[in-house]
Amino acid sequence: MKAMVYYGENDIRFEERDKPVIEQPTDAIIRMTKTTICGTDLGIWKGKNPEIAATTQAKTGAFNGRILGHEGIGIVEEVGSGVSHFKKGDKVIVSCVSRCGTCENCQKQLYAHCRNQGGWILGYMIDGTQAEYVRTPFADTSLYLLPQELNEDVAVLLSDALPTAHEIGVQYGNVKPGDSIAIVGAGPVGMGCVLTAQLYSPSEIIVVDMDENRLAMAKELGATHTINSAKEDAVKRILEITGGRGVDCAMEAVGVEATWNICQHVVKEGGHLANVGVHGKPVEFALEKLWIKNLTITTGLVNANTTGMLMKTCCSGKLPMEKMATHHFPFSELPKAYDVFKHAADEKAMKVIIDL
Ligand SMILES: NC(=O)c1ccc[n+]([C@@H]2O[C@H](COP(=O)([O-])OP(=O)(O)OC[C@H]3O[C@@H](n4cnc5c(N)ncnc54)[C@H](O)[C@@H]3O)[C@@H](O)[C@H]2O)c1
Ligand SMILES: [Zn+2]
Ligand SMILES: [Zn+2]
Known part of the structure; x- marks a missing residue:
């Protein structure tokens, strides 16, 4: 599959990678249908987060790039044996925060700091959503069923922004x-x-x-x-x-x-x-x-503890988010989308939506 991969400061590459597979019973594999670029991704690209390579190197002895992206929606392709709330074919919103739901921090709704290797890990400590497929850990507690009435560009904004x-x-x-x-x-x-x-x-x-x-x-x-x-x-x-x-x-x-x-x-x-x-x-x-x-x-990292509530508010039309999706690109033009988002002022860009 194709994916946008971070290798280091000022070095991201749109390249071929292996499709992810289920690693834990609580995982799901999502076929992405929309993804987007966050200001945080630009920050990573500019070198704000050297810990990505350093932590991975320390844990596994090597850093072979990290697929970027922690936002988007898609269709469930496969679920692990421990996933009970989602099945193949479900349309879902991927949250930028993965949570086990049971650790000390998750019990305090401090999901950003899930102690079972959750929190913000997508497109950071594990491969992310700027790809044709993504593996989402703790699927039952980290995905949201996409309501039919919700505008899909708005749904993308519920992942993180x-x-x-x-x-x-x-x-x-x-x-x-x-x-x-x-x-x-x-x-x-x-x-x-x-x-x-x-x-x-x-x-x-x-x-x-x-x-x-x-x-x-x-x-x-x-x-x-x-x-x-x-x-x-x-x-x-x-x-x-x-x-x-x-x-x-x-x-x-x-x-x-x-x-x-x-x-x-x-x-x-x-x-x-x-x-x-x-x-x-x-x-x-x-x-x-x-x-x-x-x-x-x-200070803080998003916990995504109000995502469900905001999703209902968006469905009711109380938050006119559609206007924020200023640009659309096909997935094959992801590098161009990065360029446009990087020069947002000249391009009159707010959120660039990538359609797969
Ligand atoms: N805490 C969290 O959990 C969390 C989650 C997501 C994003 N973020 C962070 O939030 C920030 C904003 O994200 P975004 O996606 O909106 O980013 P963005 O890059 O699209 O927006 C940043 C805005 O700041 C403006 N700006 C830059 N320098 C400025 C200056 N000196 N004075 C005034 N304005 C200036 C830019 O024109 C731009 O409109 C980023 O730092 C991002 O990493 C934090
Ligand atoms: Zn973000
Ligand atoms: Zn947890």
């Missing part, structure tokens, strides 16, 4: 009715924050990015203010908008120091800073200013 935005941005950020919030980064994850934050009725939603098209989409999807941080001082503008007070919650949805800095300087006393972005480098932490502010700062 939407639950990440909702859980690590909005819920950890403790967004409440009447709050002023700032969302820094208007990629699919930031846009998911814009949409799911509105489930909690904040009064001001300020979105910061450097991409005018994405800012325009944020406005369309519910932002009350947008700031282009390449043209304006975002901290100054956010303080102006909030009458000098700052926001109740700032969400960092980029993963670089510049955007972390915006966030840490705009949260008002008693507020929340929810870091969502994957950071490949250390950042400066202005504790000399923040120690006095009674802030809550959260």
Whole structure:
């Protein structure tokens, strides 16, 4: 089968790989019908996650590349003897988080840190979804039956972007009715924050990015203010908008120091800073200013504990996610899709959907 394989910094290859096989009784093999590229995949490509090769090398003595991708939908091709909820032919959403459901962390709904070799492993510690077929561990607890009425492009966003935005941005950020919030980064994850934050009725939603098209989409999807941080001082503008007070919650949805800095300087006393972005480098932490502010700062990897709930909300039409699927490519053009997503601003791209 064909797959997009990561070998190291700036080295990904669209090449032939062996089709996956059932390894554990709880596995399923899914024939992918749609997949997509995440900002995290771009980060891996740029070298943010050298642990992929290092950990695999340490465990198995060799690293022969890793198939990327942790999002998508497909059709169950085969299930292991221990899988009881799914059968061949079922249409499913693959969650970016695999969970055993029984370990200490899974029992606390901390599925991101499943201790039985689950968590975020797809396209990271094991081969992922940017391929014709994928092996999904713990199938019973990590796949979702695709509702017939759900738009399939929206379904792809339920693998990662939407639950990440909702859980690590909005819920950890403790967004409440009447709050002023700032969302820094208007990629699919930031846009998911814009949409799911509105489930909690904040009064001001300020979105910061450097991409005018994405800012325009944020406005369309519910932002009350947008700031282009390449043209304006975002901290100054956010303080102006909030009458000098700052926001109740700032969400960092980029993963670089510049955007972390915006966030840490705009949260008002008693507020929340929810870091969502994957950071490949250390950042400066202005504790000399923040120690006095009674802030809550959260970090985290998506648990996908609200995926089922968000799926129902999407089915009801309450989250207009379709607009985010700006580009479609056939699977054979996956390298081109990477190129377009990498140059999202020039290409006016938000989420690129790959159809198989
Ligand atoms: N914590 C988690 O569980 C989790 C899960 C998924 C993704 N992520 C991370 O979330 C982040 C966002 O993901 P995405 O798919 O939306 O990525 P993306 O690359 O599509 O979006 C990032 C956005 O940030 C903007 N940006 C870049 N530098 C900026 C700057 N200096 N100032 C203002 N804006 C800037 C870009 O224009 C872009 O719109 C990534 O770091 C990704 O790795 C985290
Ligand atoms: Zn992702
Ligand atoms: Zn577990």
